[in-house]
Amino acid sequence: MNESYKVISSSILFWFSQKKWFVYSVIISIFLLNLSTPVGLTVPAYHSLIILLLVFMLVTFEPIPFPAIALLTLVLQVVLGVAPPDVVASSFMNDAVLFVMGSLMFAIAIVHQGLDIRLAKLIIKIFGKSKRMFLAGLMTISAILSSFLGEHTVIAIMLPIGLSVIRNIDTQQADGKNAVLLTLFSIAYGTIIGSIGTPSGGARNVIMINYLQEFSNVSIDYWKWMKHAYPILIIQLVVAYFVLQFTFPSSLNNIKMRGFKKNVGKTDVKKNINHLFSCLIIIGIVSSWFAFNDIYGLGIIALAGALTFMIFGMISWEEINKNTNWGVILLFAATISLGFQINETGASSWLVLKFNELLATLPSNSMNISWSIMAVLSGLTANFFTSSATVSLIGPMAIELHPTDISFALSSAIASGFSFLTVISSPTAMIIYSTGLVSTKMFFRVGILMFIISIIILYLMSQFYWVTL
Amino acid sequence: MKILIAIGGREFSKPTLDLGMKIANSFKSSTTIAYVGKKISQFSEKDVSVVHQNLDDRELYRPGIRTLEWAYDFLISKKYIEEKDSNKFDDYLLVDEENSRMKVLLKGQQSDKIDLIMRTGEIIEQLKNEVETNKHDITIIGGGGNTGIHQKLVQFIDSSVFVVKNYSVSKKYKILLPVNDSKGSDMAIETAINFAKSYKLNVEIVSVPEGKKSIEEVEKILKKTKEKFSKNRIKTTTKLIDGPTVNSIVNYAKDDSIVILGVSPKNPIMKYFFGSKPLSIAQKCNCPVLITK
Structure with missing residues (x-):
């Protein structure tokens, strides 16, 4: 057989084996494009739903880079007549996208300051009386910080602290292994649970706030979100603590607090000033989110945080540029743009109509059922598709279900934050998994219980607490 | 001759490493021991990278290093590498090379013929890149796990592929x-x-x-x-x-x-x-x- 034929066919096959989901997604999309438009849907609305399905498949299986998916989403919106170029361009950038960009940069700037050493000292000071208290402290501090600064910032700061504590534990012994898992899961669950607490806890929260403002003209400020979400966070934390203690019983004898203290190096005057300044900037930004988010928007304030760090020379642009995930920013911008078109073209109304028709066939109270389906669907989709992308695509439908009732939109955003099932669902889960100490099976096994309990807590709070606000 | 030994979990990598080094020694070939870390979702890859840099700064082992340390100690215990005070694994330097490849450099003297590297990503793609870049003649991999991996390796990698299944050191083959x-x-x-x-x-x-x-x-x-x-x-x-x-x-x-x-x-x-x-x-x-x- 001709050698060059073998080389070429082998290269094509390798490309196919790596990109097969891209090929499948394109074939499915072409097939759907050739079907007749469903009754009640306009052609642009139908095409926007096909692009939605395509994006779901491409983001889930990642056969091509995220920036490529983002560009494809924009190109297809125009080429398939979903919206004119100017409309697509204007929906591409808004405060939610600025928030994603700003919070990623702000996180890099904070992590760069090495605040973990100081934080570790603080945790020992407050919670260092017993090892179990120390782990509860790790979880609580992770949750509080994550609620304001976002998961990706907090996990980057907290993981080195956690790994310092467990560095010499022998994982061959069950007791040691459980101590390692208990420590890692305490940090992970604290961080994940915390991210629902405030709008700045996760991009999904800001995206939903943005959608509510645009589609229902309902405005939710920082404080209002916290009043709804923080009690859920506190209950979840208590539940998570007991779930983890029950799942990973350990004497914790192997956790070396002294070894941990030894690891915490001495700080010099320059570092002290740096840390003081960093704390002031963080406090300033969080206060601004509280006080000025109505005027300036969460995104601009987050960008101002990153900007301040750069102006004072506390981080270089090169460092921020190197560590910022520009692909994710582009992807969120493109999916939010698609979310807007799904709403504008009437595709979300059509989907909700079909959903309600389906519910009408069920005998019991459709309001509770539609809430449950929406919350569980948001939570499950987020676990396989990541939370922010889920909200940017499912958000318009959740709002459309009950446009004047914010509990549906809030529940969808909060349920999307229950990233307990899979390691791909959130940066926290992926970082914990990347340590090689936690398997995907283990993550799911513990997470399924937390997921179910969290959905129940959310339901009860939305039924009995939110109505009192 | 150049040999690539791909290792994963410690339990299953022992026979692969042992047979691989025997082959490398008998052919007097240079050897690369590669650990391919888990593929990271594009959503989190930068976050993971920042965390790993943070772990390096705190002198905490980043994932994969422990496996390479274990492999290195195993080679010393089997006398594939001569043990000296200067070539302990404690003092290592990670060199970030292109295409998700990191090389572990130990401060002390070690054999020029053994390289320890870490890669991150999809295993077939990473091993294919490694073989293409460094022109390895044989790729040695353990026989456990997904048999689809072996099929793809044979299909796509430009080197001979040795699948080490049920190998026992004491057996006469x-x-x-x-x-x-x-x-x-x-x-x-x-x-x-x-x-x-x-x-x-x-x-x-x-x-x-x-x-x-x-x-x-x-x-x-x-x-x-x-x-x-x-x-x-x-x-x-x-x-x-x-x-x-x-x-x-x-x-x-x-x-x-x-x-x-x-x-x-x-x-x-x-x-x-x-x-x-x-x-x-x-x-x-x-x-x-x-x-x-």
């Missing part, structure tokens, strides 16, 4: 060499001669009549192959086996066999969708199998 008149078979014969010479292993040459081939023709192939080994003063036995090729060879192979096969001459597209005889043998055999290219 013999080479089982299935032959026919294909080009791939000629390469397998050459490799088997080198292996048998280096290890002083006995060789069992077998052939199965396929298609319209007569028994006389097959016997002729066996005789010709035996002569090649005799010229190199290697003891061989020959055997003509009857029946379907794959099953006959799989049934004939024992736990103490190292099967050496040539790559199939089949069209790559047919191989991808329908597999090939060497691939089926590699998947079904319960012993180490080397597919030569």
